[in-house]
Amino acid sequence: MNLNDLPEDEYFTSGHTACPGCVAPIIVRNMMKILGKNTVVYTPANCLLVFGGTYPYIAWKVPYFHEAFENTGSSISGAARAFKKKRKDVTVVGIAGDGGTYDIGIQALSGAAERNEDVIYVCYDNEAYMNTGIQRSGSTPYGASTTTTPPGKKIPGKLEHKKDMAEIMRAHEVPYVATMSVSHIADFLRKVEKAKKIKGFRYLHVFSPCPTGWRFDPSKSIEIARKAVDSGMWTLYEAEYGEIMDIYKPKKKIPVEEYIKGQGRFRHFTPEMIEELQKWVDKKWERLYGEKP
Amino acid sequence: MYEFRFHGRGGQGGRMAAEALALAAFLEGKYAVSFPFFGAERRGAPVRAFTRIDDKKIRTKTQIYEPDAVIVLDESLLETEDVLEGLKDDGVIIINTQRKPEEIELSREVRCATVDATSIALDVLGKAITNTAILGAIAKATGEVGIDSIEKAIIEKFGARLGKEAGEKNAKAARVAYESTVVGKSKGGKQFEPKPQWLPTVDELPLGGSIGTMETYAGLVGIGSFIENKTGGWRVFMPVVNDDKCIGCKICWFYCPEAAIKMVDKGAKTKKAVINYDYCKGCGICANECPTKAISMEREVKA
């Protein structure tokens, strides 16, 4: 599918209250164009829950439900099984943030994946708890400033590196795992389309820059997403039943320094911190591509 | 008891201003409380914050409905809502604007103070953060708190967050604003259509709140109803499409977070991007991503 084939229909309407430049609605509205009308959406507690609807106003035009924070995996399991029992062909999709995926929701997610539930689980990853005010999550990259990892006199931001959630999901050997970024439109559309066709558990992990939480100009959201891919901070690949089938390699790998530039959350970085982050990227690169960068 | 209501947009620092005002009053030996609007508003959305000042302990914990002073950080809000709602007859409104009080049209004729806090902030701080400059205007227009305490409060509150130098610069912005605030009277007579709110009774409300699409006296609610929320008012810069350069590639259409871009056949070889300003929040992604630089971001002049 290319942009010309992408349907006009919107299932997530204008009027939502996301911050200007937020990538989450870009992910959601375009994904929904492909998944289509016959879809039921679950969101746990996250920004999308709030900006997608404050009673009695709702941006969704498909059936939509919410229960709690940590249970996306199990909530969508229940709905999908009900449709299976009733022999209704409905795509059930859960859209969680990184906090709801990496941290509090990992148990229910792992359970649903292991049971190979017939659902699509989407993680939109903005690398911190944005809804509650930019606290660190298991997805926050090394050194980043968040409200719970403020660069202080003693500790210069988050001390730990980002957890590799997509690899954890790949280890579940589910039918489909894909990492995505809206900066790469064709790749994004292809993966959503493919996920829609596959039966069983599908995990789509989309990089989602956050102008408010990362402190950059809202117009740069896509540019930053692109730089994340080009630097190797975020890698686009897809795996079927645990085996990587396709991996995108940037034509020219840019240094992480270029990626972090312009993002307020990295403003305090020293040369040593940049080096530490670069080392992490290079190690990941070597692991995923099987060669030194 | 003297009560203030701040109107701003998420991210403009209205809450910090309201808190600094309370701190300034406290430094004068008064009792003061400040609280935000209790909500989950996003950056850019209209938000409110409140401050109460008194000589004795303030025990009441209600929100503020009849303020003595209304402060407007973002002039564009004057167009979308009646900011004077509940303001006492002898109250005052303080507006960040380049205009004079008598040029401001409001729902009633009231005491009105104006200050060009944006220019002052750009001049003194180098950026358009107006929440400290406006405090100087509040001191001038209300006399409830002295400018010296305002300066002290800013240095204490903002200095703690941003460093001593930034704290002092912000204090200076307040002082400059204090000196240049003009107090006069606004025009009245501007009509606002009260936006009805759907307030169903227990029996009218669907059980558990589970809702499909419903047409109510307050308009559409439920599934797909957020379309009624016009977010165009959030915009500071507006994207403008140059049809001569637009090649109809649909990249801006894909990237618009607001679904506010349509590709329209204007009789040319390719369709052209058309922006729906009812919803465009002015994020600028379309302009940044346009491969032919057919979209430019222009400072919006509001009516």
Place this chain on the structure above:
Amino acid sequence: MPDKGHKYGEGGESMIQKLEAKKMVITGDHAAAYAALLADVEVVAAYPITPQTLIVEDFATFVDDGITDAEFIMVESEHSAMSAVIGSEAAGARSFTATSSQGLALMHEMLPIASGLHLPIVMPVVNRTVAAPIGIWCEYNDMMPQRDTGWMQMYSEDNQEVLDMVIMGYKIAENHDVLLPIMMGLDAFILSHTVEPVEAPSSDEVADFLPPYKPIAVLDPDNPMAIGTFTPPEYIQELRYQTHRCMKNARKVIYDVTKEFASKFGRNYHGLIEEYETDDAEVILITMGTVTGTARDVVDAYRKQGKKVGLIKLRFFRPFPAEELRKALQNAEVIGVFDRAVSYGVGGPAWIDVKSALYGFDKPVLNFLAGIGGRDIVRGDVEKMFDIMLDAKNGKAKKEIVWINTRGVEE
């Protein structure tokens, strides 16, 4: 695509069969699972926990043997069990789960979500002590703290009642004047692992009594609805009132359903409470769960001795039968309330509510705490309760709250 992993949705031939009415000698757990089968539940999500495990195992067997084509989700926690049945019920499927003790505590977050969304889930809870210290024996301190979650809750006396209540539970919960979930307690081991004769109706009889679930809000792409949205104060207070009203409505519906059940199946549970020998009783003991049976025997023996004693079985704790109790207790001189849980520093939770219901009554209302942590409640313990009440009638009440059979504590 690599040829690995199971293909989703593949199963054997459906072997759904009609179930004939029969008499079985089964455990309470088996009665609960079999009742779910009879109720034709569509989705079951559960996690094993002692002593509830038999329910899960039984239901898994029904599914794997093809006796039902219900979906069975063996989730990874009780929190997920409740999340999943909320999801399946929201999608319009009659859903079932079961738990106990720590499992119920883990579910706690999800309980008001089920009731707030008005999803009529039925859940047997095998009443077991909540840690610390950890134990696996009977106590009501798992279910009592769920009092204000918007779930109906009741306690069963025997395995027959367990089976009957699961079937009646759906009929009550799915009534459009109620639409609230229900948890039904059965005493750990005393019922869960004890076999006794149970009459099971046929699947046709149950289908006739219990029509298919008709949700009023459902996830359906042909008629999209939003369920469980982010809701500001302008609406939540009215929604809370709705739930409050549904719980009040449930009282009449419970009477109607138990009456209809009695006429169809011949077993009468009398609604929210059952009175036993109360007509001329001077002292009345209010019981819950299995202690009721033992107490019935004690009442009979005391009656033979000419003592005017009676009992009231408190079947439903929510909705709470305040008016029924006031009526049934108006002529009693002394009232006693049995509790198998304690609200620390106050007394038993049932006693607290009974006292509140009897406001204005000028007569002693004593509280008997017994069987805590699964300690067996022997006949002598129940006799002691009646004896203390009879003493109180003669003006010799020593204490208001009596910890029965507790070493170092005066009774």
